[in-house]
Amino acid sequence: MNRRLIQAACSGDVDYLVKEIDNNPFTLHAVALEGGETLLHIACFAGHVNFAAAVIKMRQEHCRELNQDGFSPLHIAAACGHVDIVKELLNVDFGLCLIKGKNRKIPLHLAVIKGKTDVVTELLFASCDSVECVTAQNETPLHLAVKNNQFESFQVLIQYLKQVKKEYLLNAKDYKVNTILHLAVSRNQYEVVNFLLNGQVISMETIELNSLNKGGLTPLDMLRRFQSEDADDIEECLLQAGAIKSEDLQSTENPQQEERPNLRNTIRANPPSPARQLVNDFFKYNPVRDSPVEVRNALLMIVVLITAATYQPAVTPPGGTWQDNSTPSIRNNTISSATATKPHTAGEDIMGSNKPIAYTIFMFANSLGFYTSIHMMYILTAAFPLRLEFNFLIIALVTSYSTCMGTMLQKGFLTYAFIGISVALLIIIQFRTVVFGKYLLGPRNVSPYTVQETDRAHTMDIY
Numbered sequence: 001m002n003r004r005l006i007q008a009a010c011s012g013d014v015d016y017l018v019k020e021i022d023n024n025p026f027t028l029h030a031v032a033l034e035g036g037e038t039l040l041h042i043a044c045f046a047g048h049v050n051f052a053a054a055v056i057k058m059r060q061e062h063c064r065e066l067n068q069d070g071f072s073p074l075h076i077a078a079a080c081g082h083v084d085i086v087k088e089l090l091n092v093d094f095g096l097c098l099i100k101g102k103n104r105k106i107p108l109h110l111a112v113i114k115g116k117t118d119v120v121t122e123l124l125f126a127s128c129d130s131v132e133c134v135t136a137q138n139e140t141p142l143h144l145a146v147k148n149n150q151f152e153s154f155q156v157l158i159q160y161l162k163q164v165k166k167e168y169l170l171n172a173k174d175y176k177v178n179t180i181l182h183l184a185v186s187r188n189q190y191e192v193v194n195f196l197l198n199g200q201v202i203s204m205e206t207i208e209l210n211s212l213n214k215g216g217l218t219p220l221d222m223l224r225r226f227q228s229e230d231a232d233d234i235e236e237c238l239l240q241a242g243a244i245k246s247e248d249l250q251s252t253e254n255p256q257q258e259e260r261p262n263l264r265n266t267i268r269a270n271p272p273s274p275a276r277q278l279v280n281d282f283f284k285y286n287p288v289r290d291s292p293v294e295v296r297n298a299l300l301m302i303v304v305l306i307t308a309a310t311y312q313p314a315v316t317p318p319g320g321t322w323q324d325n326s327t328p329s330i331r332n333n334t335i336s337s338a339t340a341t342k343p344h345t346a347g348e349d350i351m352g353s354n355k356p357i358a359y360t361i362f363m364f365a366n367s368l369g370f371y372t373s374i375h376m377m378y379i380l381t382a383a384f385p386l387r388l389e390f391n392f393l394i395i396a397l398v399t400s401y402s403t404c405m406g407t408m409l410q411k412g413f414l415t416y417a418f419i420g421i422s423v424a425l426l427i428i429i430q431f432r433t434v435v436f437g438k439y440l441l442g443p444r445n446v447s448p449y450t451v452q453e454t455d456r457a458h459t460m461d462i463y
Helices: 003-011 014-023 027-034 039-046 049-058 060-064 073-080 083-090 094-098 107-114 117-126 128-132 141-147 151-163 167-171 180-186 190-197 219-225 231-241 255-269 274-283 292-315 350-354 356-380 387-408 413-430 432-438 451-462
Strands: none
Touching: 003 014, 003 039, 014 027, 014 049, 039 049, 039 060, 039 073, 039 083, 049 060, 049 083, 060 073, 073 083, 073 107, 073 117, 083 094, 083 117, 094 107, 094 117, 094 128, 107 117, 107 128, 107 141, 107 151, 117 128, 117 151, 128 151, 141 151, 141 180, 151 167, 151 190, 180 190, 180 219, 190 231, 219 231, 292 356, 292 387, 350 356, 356 387
């Protein structure tokens, strides 16, 4: 091939290509006769959409030619993530999605392997049959996503399978009779296992939990053969979903296996109410649909509103504050009970003077909300820049709140109560993870078919 043409394809010099074609209209035909790389292959690799479009317009036959490595231009553009070139090629023919290259891989396979989610979406839209194509090793795009640790591509594929009602591909087997669950377990991919089995995106009934591979192993057997640091978490997911070992598949007396169909029948006999279905369909957190960044921003906005609302009573307490100093004389019997007031100092809270018990309850609830919202704000902004300055702001806000509340209280019981409540709340909130999360709410050895399982499976059927 003309070296100058190769340089033009690498740099995207469309003018030189047009000039060369004007001088010799058979230039592209001559390049095709040489075999190997064409100008379109080079342009797809370099990402020059204008040059690629010019070549396609002059000679569409180049779109189907394979290079010496066994890949078409669409294979190369998909692997490199050049979405614009992919769209340009698909405008010629959607059938390009199904061209089989080296090891029977189609462009979708390469896009999944490289994690090019935008390209994956385009290819799936162009050809719904491509998601069913397998490689020479009988691997589906889902197998390739798991094998190459491309979780985002895996999520896109799962969402697409739900839309086109092809969930049966979740149980497809490769040349070693491994399902995607086998592969995820053997590769210590807790994220994939949890995504498949948590019931939020995929119905549990769709997944074959105890499928045997070529070696006669279930996913649970694979986990115990490939021990890892996350083995306990993965095992918990599998056991809660109902996974068993291969040796238990032959057992005729398995209480758990007999209970599970009864549980499903009970769930199906009692469908969710319209209100609950609405909540699960539109307002429940979905790991595929909802971005963690959006969730964090929403939580941060709520926390800021709660902080502002709970800080307000420190500035303007309910009932207001006394505007004067008063020390009524006990001996003065001429003061009627209607006009008599308790001793107070300017700036003290009126509600605290007249109703100390009610004000103590209010103060505790308000302080609980304030300190908790401050703690959540601190966690949600843990990775933000200017961390030192932000800590100063938090300390200043807490100090200001405590000072205002303490100043408005009458000296005595309420003052000591507020100091005790503030110190106690700060300690409880700060160590809540250790006290409650680790010891009280930590993992427990319970049967996977408890009452909690009923609610989880109920939600599963909704999705």
